[in-house]
Amino acid sequence: MTELSKFQAFIQCKCPRCRQGDIFAGSAYSFRLQKTNIYCPVCNLKFEREPGFFYVAMFVSYAMNVAEIITIGVASYVLGLDLIYENLWYYVGFILFGVFLCSPINYRYSRVILLHYLTPGLHYVPGSGEKR
Numbered sequence: 001m002t003e004l005s006k007f008q009a010f011i012q013c014k015c016p017r018c019r020q021g022d023i024f025a026g027s028a029y030s031f032r033l034q035k036t037n038i039y040c041p042v043c044n045l046k047f048e049r050e051p052g053f054f055y056v057a058m059f060v061s062y063a064m065n066v067a068e069i070i071t072i073g074v075a076s077y078v079l080g081l082d083l084i085y086e087n088l089w090y091y092v093g094f095i096l097f098g099v100f101l102c103s104p105i106n107y108r109y110s111r112v113i114l115l116h117y118l119t120p121g122l123h124y125v126p127g128s129g130e131k132r
């Protein structure tokens, strides 16, 4: 199996230690609820490092939401929606719709950012994904 780079493992939501196991079960856009695996299916790393670990992902998700809201608002303006009071509910509607569409991505990547970039002491260990 070819080794993934850190960025490839990040994009594909793979385990930060072995870069082979999936962090999530199922796809991002399905009608079933999102589910984070408790353990890496390949190297058996426990993804929730300590009790309440994924609460920190909420702050990451908040930052992602703010970035999306600003992007959608500016994009609406650039694409021709005048910045007048009568258009207020168009802005609100576009922003809420965009945030709703991005919510599965926010759920996943806030946790992946937390695991890959914001957790001290959690690094790639070459060979940790090989069968013992």
Ligand SMILES: [Zn+2]
Pocket (backbone or CB within 6 Å): 015, 016, 017, 018, 019, 020, 021, 040, 041, 042, 043, 044, 045, 129
């Ligand atoms: Zn793993």
